[in-house]
Amino acid sequence: AQSVSQHNHHVILSEAASLELGCNYSYGGTVNLFWYVQYPGQHLQLLLKYFSGDPLVKGIKGFEAEFIKSKFSFNLRKPSVQWSDTAEYFCAPLGGYQKVTFGTGTKLQVIP
């Protein structure tokens, strides 16, 4: 069965620190990779996506993610976080035998 693992459940960083949130999935076939973000009191929104091509994808607000097929990973990165990045982040490898799986989420708290 397809599964996804987000290793960090709660991350606390100071402003300007670099961020990397891990995401690993188990399915070896074709998947479409997404990161979604949920800011406090707001809807889930799409942060970035990977379908094919360049494995380094850029999203909104300076976020990027790298797809490493051999490691089944799609880690989210940002060189310098801001207080406004405080949110919950969800990795979602979607597809693959028509399964739809979201990670359990990582809560990021950025301290000013």
Place this chain on the structure above:
Amino acid sequence: KAGVTQTPRYLIKTRGQQVTLSCSPISGHRSVSWYQQTPGQGLQFLFEYFSETQRNKGNFPGRFSGRQFSNSRSEMNVSTLELGDSALYLCASSLGLAGGQRYEQYFGPGTRLTVT
């Protein structure tokens, strides 16, 4: 374009009752998916509808059902409510086309269901 809308936003029901939640997708989107979000389990997929047909289903009991209308609006029904059904129910719409874009979803604000 208007976003995904869900009604009602909040609902309180008692055990044993049934409930119907509604979702209007973004104009032009033909796929609607439903998710249950709880603090302990995160987002769990319930089902996906495309062109009035259920295209995909998660691992939820038969008490959870849904349907989609010809205008792509969707409803979700939960019968015989249990305390554990208390959750935020999210609806997401997408173009529904083949490939990755099928899964590029746009979420509504959710319906907060409390079962007492």
